[in-house]
Amino acid sequence: MCGGRGTRLDSDAEKPLFEVAGRPMVDRVRDALADSRVDTAYAVVSPHAPDTREHVTGDLPVVETPGEGYVADLGAALDAVGTPVLTVAADLPLVDGDAVDAVLDAADGSTSVRVPVALKDTLGASTDSDGPWVPTGVNVVADDEDSVVRSWDARLAVNVNRRSDAALAERLLAGTAGENCGGAVEGADGP
Template sequence: MCGGRGTRLAAPVEKPLVEVCGRPMFDRIVEALRASRVETVHAVTSPHTPETRTRASELGVHCIDAPGAGYVSDLGFALDRVSRPVVTVVADLPLLTPDHVDAVIEAAEGRSLTACVPVGQKRTLGSSLDDSLVFDYRGRAVCPTGLGVVGPDTEADPNSEHTEADPNSEHTEADPNSEHTEPEDTDSTVYLTTDFRLALNVNRPRDIVLAEDRCE
């Protein structure tokens, strides 16, 4: 997802093209997705990000030109044009790795899932936080990372769904730093991780510094 205005970042280039450790965030996301189990990568651009669209074409990434009416609206527009299940990821998650993507795919088992981090971790790191996205998960304040899976039977953005899944299904934790939900009664689930790399979304200038301090 790379069609937002990125006004909070106040950068001289479009937000997905902001460099972290010498490379545009968009390039880093594409590389991580291509090295993962994802079969096809689409860039969901908008009238707000024409240069990102150009960069996507240079990298051989197919573009879906959304209206630019906001994240949820543009995601819905894109979902109507791809097959599901589909991995969704925002372009401001520059420390994303193929292992993160594969872990979420494995945990989702084809259903909808959203990767979340504890709010306390973002605050400890000093990473920007959108309070409107914070919700309670088992007595703990958490927020979406921007990485998720939309399953075949759901219409909603997994990053705005916070219910849990079928009690008869089995789930595997991806790594010792991640806690997958114990499923309950719907097809949407939360994947809770304490991996700091998923807690760093670049929304403000300070976030660039934090991410660059942690580049591998």
């Protein structure tokens, strides 16, 4: 999913093309999917991210969405590719193939992957939720009942929504944040 504007980043670059440690986030996510057991990756773009569409064209099959918000765009993507499907937001620059495979191993049908707010707080990552667990931007969408996977994996906890998140991601990528980017992924459970 790479159709966002990234207005909170206060950047001229579209959110998926915002660079973390010298590389666009969408490239980092694309590489993570290539290093995982995912068979085919698609770039889901919107009219809000024309530069991103141009950037990924030729590297990935592109799915065009109306740009009416995450849920509407996800619906358009699902109409194009079907289910089951793994969705990954382009703002997860720490995700890698091992983290993706751990999610796939733990998923049980339609699965929302969540991390504790306490982990985000400990890392210094921004969060827009008061609840104890927040969505990561990684999900499995299938045609069965919903489940939740709880993860303590920092690679899934740092969504770059603000400049401070980008700085944190860069420190973690460089190994200077004093935190391990790995973590446990707990099996799926009910909603």
